[in-house]
Amino acid sequence: MLEVSDLHAFYGKSHILHGVNLTVGDGECVSLLGRNGVGRSTTIKAVMGMVDAKGSVKFKGEEIGGLKAYQVAHKGLGYVPENRDIFPTLTVHQNLLLGMKGTKQSGRWSMDDMFRLFPRLQEREHTAAGVLSGGEQQMLTLCRTLMGDPDLVMIDEPTEGLAPKIVELLRELFIEINRRGVSILLVEQKLAIALEISQRLYVMGHGQIVFEGTPEDLRANAAIRKEWLEV
Amino acid sequence: MEFFLISMLNGVTYGLLLFMLSSGLTLIFSMMGVLNFAHASFYMLGAYFAYQISVKIGFWPALVIAPLAVGAIGMLVERYGLRKVHKYGHVPELLFTFGLAYLIEEAVHLIWGRSAVDYRVPAELSGSLFKIYGTAFPEYRGFMMLVSVLMLVSLYLVLTRTRIGLVIQAALTHPDTVEALGHNVPRVFMLVFGGGCALAGLAGVIGGNALVTEPGMALSLGAIMFVVVVLGGLGSLAGAFIASLLIGLLQTFAVGFDGSLGRLFAPLGISFPSGTFLGELWGLTISSAAPVLPYVLMVLMLIFRPRGLLGTRDV
Ligand SMILES: Nc1ncnc2c1ncn2[C@@H]1O[C@H](COP(=O)(O)OP(=O)(O)OP(=O)(O)O)[C@@H](O)[C@H]1O
Ligand SMILES: [Mg+2]
Numbered sequence: 001m002l003e004v005s006d007l008h009a010f011y012g013k014s015h016i017l018h019g020v021n022l023t024v025g026d027g028e029c030v031s032l033l034g035r036n037g038v039g040r041s042t043t044i045k046a047v048m049g050m051v052d053a054k055g056s057v058k059f060k061g062e063e064i065g066g067l068k069a070y071q072v073a074h075k076g077l078g079y080v081p082e083n084r085d086i087f088p089t090l091t092v093h094q095n096l097l098l099g100m101k102g103t104k105q106s107g108r109w110s111m112d113d114m115f116r117l118f119p120r121l122q123e124r125e126h127t128a129a130g131v132l133s134g135g136e137q138q139m140l141t142l143c144r145t146l147m148g149d150p151d152l153v154m155i156d157e158p159t160e161g162l163a164p165k166i167v168e169l170l171r172e173l174f175i176e177i178n179r180r181g182v183s184i185l186l187v188e189q190k191l192a193i194a195l196e197i198s199q200r201l202y203v204m205g206h207g208q209i210v211f212e213g214t215p216e217d218l219r220a221n222a223a224i225r226k227e228w229l230e231v
Numbered sequence: 232m233e234f235f236l237i238s239m240l241n242g243v244t245y246g247l248l249l250f251m252l253s254s255g256l257t258l259i260f261s262m263m264g265v266l267n268f269a270h271a272s273f274y275m276l277g278a279y280f281a282y283q284i285s286v287k288i289g290f291w292p293a294l295v296i297a298p299l300a301v302g303a304i305g306m307l308v309e310r311y312g313l314r315k316v317h318k319y320g321h322v323p324e325l326l327f328t329f330g331l332a333y334l335i336e337e338a339v340h341l342i343w344g345r346s347a348v349d350y351r352v353p354a355e356l357s358g359s360l361f362k363i364y365g366t367a368f369p370e371y372r373g374f375m376m377l378v379s380v381l382m383l384v385s386l387y388l389v390l391t392r393t394r395i396g397l398v399i400q401a402a403l404t405h406p407d408t409v410e411a412l413g414h415n416v417p418r419v420f421m422l423v424f425g426g427g428c429a430l431a432g433l434a435g436v437i438g439g440n441a442l443v444t445e446p447g448m449a450l451s452l453g454a455i456m457f458v459v460v461v462l463g464g465l466g467s468l469a470g471a472f473i474a475s476l477l478i479g480l481l482q483t484f485a486v487g488f489d490g491s492l493g494r495l496f497a498p499l500g501i502s503f504p505s506g507t508f509l510g511e512l513w514g515l516t517i518s519s520a521a522p523v524l525p526y527v528l529m530v531l532m533l534i535f536r537p538r539g540l541l542g543t544r545d546v
Binding site: 048050068069070072073074079081085087088089090094097098099101103144145148 | 394397398400401404405407408409410411412413414415416417
């Protein structure tokens, strides 16, 4: 589904990614782990066409490197930014509307689905999104992207700073996303949740992939965890 | 009493005209982060286009065609000028709009000459609408008010009730996120820039004949427009609206007020003989101070509240 090879990314003159290679299969859930600042967010932004990048990005067999972000989105890639990037002055309902690419609801997800998964959002449907709690904003960011019916969704640090109860809700949503045939590329800090829901994991260090394997491989490899993950 | 009512109406009319300019400028600034120095030049283009069209086919077609033409020019400027300059940062963008203002002024000189053109209020609207104690309120002022209010309501409806309006609102603060959701943000930028220019053009069509249509009009109204935007708070539409009305009323009242600053204090039993401290200042008539009042207000605002009335960021 997604094949990234030899991806380099730049912010102005600083060279952040040094040849990243990764793949995500059809319906697969893959996690991208690593310490702060190693370039995980930059990787998905580069795939999305949001930063200057060189190298090849293939989606559904088609080269999408060099396309603009809105064109990449129309190919079926969804992006859930970090920091719960909701539109604060718009209502929950309006935020969800903006997730849709056209005016008609179609595809895997409807607004009712979202409200069934997160009744909290329905209660606050006509409230300005800026006053929602952190957890509610995270749900909204995710649901907003799903409204665009992506075939692969890239989610950047969704559980950061959230209460265990809400993390549990999100975990259920990830499983539901996968169940509906949507692939996931998840950037996570919490090793436990990544090990539990992913089929494969990548570990990043200094702008490169330093480990690739299954959850069992990573559990068994204490050296990698110690060198690249534990603080 | 009639002075008060008529000045009030005139002030509101002028204020709404200012808002037609400052609203576009504000939207463009919030979205692209660039203060468009050429904005008032599009106002001037609107007036000259309307003059040309009304000479050839009449005022009513001009009312529609001129703003559309100005909007189209605005879109071209964004698409083939500003967008190319954008990647070099905000300073080159500012310089670009400066250059553009100059270019438009020179073009106007070349085509229509250096003195004012005879762009008149249409005959149908040159009567008076009503009289208050013998003072007439011109029909055309009423028409200006009507057009401005219609534009205000449509702008509000477009921004809050339509899908493109939602996209614009979201892109004002989070353009990257909006684009990643699949919205063509570059095109939205172009439409907003063009729309802002069309509004300025419309202001030129209805203001050019009420005030004056000459090559200096961009500079004189442009300065006031920047005062409005600074007062209201850069990037705040509501702020721009309040500041537009405020400046409109302030200028209208000040011009019509004959009397000196010192006389304002007379009822309080305070007088300022010419020998006292700042005696000349107190003797200055308010109407002669009128043109500088907005700038005084702007300087005070910059000193005491740099973000403006409703702005969220400092200038
Ligand atoms: N807009 C930017 N301009 C310049 N440098 C940036 C920018 N964004 C990120 N960087 C730098 O790029 C590197 C990688 O950043 P990135 O956001 O990809 O890290 P990350 O792995 O997502 O970590 P985290 O999200 O925990 O900060 C960091 O060193 C960061 O300082
Ligand atoms: Mg990050």
